[in-house]
Amino acid sequence: MNSDDGDLENQAELEEKTRLINQVLELQHTLEDLSARVDAVKEENLKLKSENQVLGQYIENLMSASSVFQTTDTRNKRTK
Numbered sequence: 092m093n094s095d096d097g098d099l100e101n102q103a104e105l106e107e108k109t110r111l112i113n114q115v116l117e118l119q120h121t122l123e124d125l126s127a128r129v130d131a132v133k134e135e136n137l138k139l140k141s142e143n144q145v146l147g148q149y150i151e152n153l154m155s156a157s158s159v160f161q162t163t164d165t166r167n168k169r170t171k
Contacts, residue, residue, distance in 0.1 A: 154160040
């Protein structure tokens with residue numbers, strides 16, 4: 092094997108290592124982006140859960156205050 096073959100082999104290895112390093116860096120950036128997105132979605136989910144609890148309590152209060160949603164005993168009304 093002459094020195095030109097060794098140089099070509101070293102050059103090919105260097106290019107492959109460079110390609111792999113670039114791919115790893117790209118995957119790291121993608122992972123960071125996905126992690127940030129997950130955090131944002133979790134935060135939004137907590138906010139929406141809180142809002143849903145408030146709305147649920149508000150609806151319960153409206154229903155309990157309204158006579159339309161009160162339970163009535165129709166048998167007692169008929170017998171009187």
